[in-house]
Amino acid sequence: MAVLTVKNLAKTFNVGTAKASRVLDDISFDVRGGTFVSIVGPSGCGKSTLLNIISGVEEHTSGDISLTSDSGGPARMGYVFQDPRLLPWRSVMKNMMYVQNDRSEPTVARCRKYLDMVGLTKNADFFPGQLSGGMQQRVGIARAFAVEPDLLLMDEPFSHLDAITARGLRAQLQDIWAQSKKTVVFVTHDVVEAVELSDRIIVLQPGGRIYEDITIDLPRPRRQTDPTVATLQAEVLGRLEAMKALSRTASEVAA
Amino acid sequence: MSTTMAPVKARRSTTEKEQETPAWQKRLTSDRAARIAALLSFFLFWVLISWLFLRVPGPIEVVQRLVDEFSRGEVFGNFGKTLYRFGVGVALATVVGIAIGVVMGLSQLGRAFFESPVLVGLSIPAIIWSFLTVMWFGFGDLSPIVTTFLTSVPFVIVNVAQGVRGVSRDLRDMSTTYNVPLSRRIKDLVLPAVTGYVAAGVRFAIIIGWNGVLLAEWFGGGGGVGYRARWWYDANRFGGFAAWVVLFVGFIVLLDRFVLDRMIQRAFRWRDASA
Numbered sequence: 001m002a003v004l005t006v007k008n009l010a011k012t013f014n015v016g017t018a019k020a021s022r023v024l025d026d027i028s029f030d031v032r033g034g035t036f037v038s039i040v041g042p043s044g045c046g047k048s049t050l051l052n053i054i055s056g057v058e059e060h061t062s063g064d065i066s067l068t069s070d071s072g073g074p075a076r077m078g079y080v081f082q083d084p085r086l087l088p089w090r091s092v093m094k095n096m097m098y099v100q101n102d103r104s105e106p107t108v109a110r111c112r113k114y115l116d117m118v119g120l121t122k123n124a125d126f127f128p129g130q131l132s133g134g135m136q137q138r139v140g141i142a143r144a145f146a147v148e149p150d151l152l153l154m155d156e157p158f159s160h161l162d163a164i165t166a167r168g169l170r171a172q173l174q175d176i177w178a179q180s181k182k183t184v185v186f187v188t189h190d191v192v193e194a195v196e197l198s199d200r201i202i203v204l205q206p207g208g209r210i211y212e213d214i215t216i217d218l219p220r221p222r223r224q225t226d227p228t229v230a231t232l233q234a235e236v237l238g239r240l241e242a243m244k245a246l247s248r249t250a251s252e253v254a255a
Numbered sequence: 256m257s258t259t260m261a262p263v264k265a266r267r268s269t270t271e272k273e274q275e276t277p278a279w280q281k282r283l284t285s286d287r288a289a290r291i292a293a294l295l296s297f298f299l300f301w302v303l304i305s306w307l308f309l310r311v312p313g314p315i316e317v318v319q320r321l322v323d324e325f326s327r328g329e330v331f332g333n334f335g336k337t338l339y340r341f342g343v344g345v346a347l348a349t350v351v352g353i354a355i356g357v358v359m360g361l362s363q364l365g366r367a368f369f370e371s372p373v374l375v376g377l378s379i380p381a382i383i384w385s386f387l388t389v390m391w392f393g394f395g396d397l398s399p400i401v402t403t404f405l406t407s408v409p410f411v412i413v414n415v416a417q418g419v420r421g422v423s424r425d426l427r428d429m430s431t432t433y434n435v436p437l438s439r440r441i442k443d444l445v446l447p448a449v450t451g452y453v454a455a456g457v458r459f460a461i462i463i464g465w466n467g468v469l470l471a472e473w474f475g476g477g478g479g480v481g482y483r484a485r486w487w488y489d490a491n492r493f494g495g496f497a498a499w500v501v502l503f504v505g506f507i508v509l510l511d512r513f514v515l516d517r518m519i520q521r522a523f524r525w526r527d528a529s530a
Binding site for chain 1: 425426428429430431432433434435439443444447448450525526
């Protein structure tokens with residue numbers, strides 16, 4: 001069953017003014033429960049705007065979005081941002097609890113479980129400023145999983161981290177996702193990362209349209225060193241390069 | 256081609272420099288020494304001025320008058336009355352100021368509604384409020400309490416509103432995404448983010464409120480520090496007047512140093528822990 005359905009979605013900034021610019025145009029896709037879907041594309045193609053619209057932070061201009069919850073109630077969302085977005089004056093554990101629906105014992109236990117999964121049990125009473133950037137991002141990931149979301153949105157969560165930390169966190173994310181099987185929509189500009197993590201990759205092109213929807217049918221867990229992963233990464237990268245060349249030609253013709 | 260390598264002079268680390276500094280030099284250049292030097296300078300200036308001008312009472316005379324006031328049993332009763340009025344006024348100003356400040360910071364409509372009254376409140380001096388409240392409420396406790404409240408509340412409101420407007424947009428968006436309830440957002444996001452502004456507002460409120468309460472007591476009577484200072488002023492006894500001035504200035508300094516400062520340090524312990 002689809003957890004997220006997006007139909008003919010469009011977004012125009014500064015509607016009705018001379019500065020109006022369309023960033024998303026006729027976007028339609030759905031995401032089935034328990035799948036990991038990545039949205040990739042060059043800078044400025046509307047990836048983050050799409051995620052902000054799905055999360056409700058930003059309004060869309062036209063089209064429909066529907067979210068389905070397993071429980072029948074309103075759908076619960078988790079969000080991992082580019083930066084960790086933790087309350088600096090609250091401890092790690094209190095940051096986890098800040099976004100929870102209730103303060104019950106099972107909720108506390110669930111927060112502890114996810115903190116344990118990202119290896120930060122011992123740091124539960126630390127303030128965010130006492131942790132490294134990678135550790136703070138791990139808290140952000142644990143917080144998002146701990147709300148038991150129907151849909152988990154991730155907006156380039158490893159883009160601010162160094163390569164080694166990012167690689168470690170990607171492996172950790174794969175492990176947590178394999179255990180929780182949450183529905184994830186992951187935005188990235190890194191095709192290599194997308195192939196390593198996803199069941200499906202939606203490629204956005206400049207102008208905010210869907211260029212291609214690619215299914216990644218590889219066994220898990222995946223590691224970058226695996227030759228089959230590397231081959232597919234090269235193939236997807238090639239398709240993306242072709243799209244960029246096509247976009248360039250189209251804009252030159254239009255000019 | 257030949258190259259000449261200039262020897263690099265070995266530089267000492269800050270720890271090494273610290274270890275080599277003699278203890279007496281460290282003590283002389285400490286913050287504590289600077290504070291003591293300021294107090295001593297003020298004291299010497301006071302002695303000099305009182306020696307040059309007859310109308311300025313010296314430290315010894317002031318202390319004698321203060322001891323006299325203690326022995327007459329005037330200090331605790333009057334000081335207690337003032338503290339009660341001041342405490343109630345400032346507490347009310349803090350609670351009401353935070354509530355209105357949060358509304359002004361969060362809502363455009365709230366800001367439009369409260370902006371003009373707050374501006375008017377800021378522009379009215381404590382002396383005007385003290386005249387008005389004495390005319391409205393007479394010589395009881397109410398006029399100094401209301402004067403304290405009215406003089407200090409605009410400062411709390413302005414500071415809190417400014418702090419709320421500065422709350423990180425990223426953290427607000429995060430709270431929206433996770434559907435965090437408004438009450439929890441105010442408690443865990445807005446209030447801690449504005450602690451510094453609240454502290455600055457309360458500090459202002461205390462200093463301005465203290466002016467208010469003393470002026471209301473000065474003009475409204477009914478006992479208290481302001482009333483007693485006026486009593487000595489009317490008697491043309493500057494030593495007694497100065498004794499009360501020293502008493503309440505000393506109280507404000509101690510309150511700021513040992514209560515407010517420590518509260519602020521506690522509120523910001525997360526910042527110290529992160530450093």
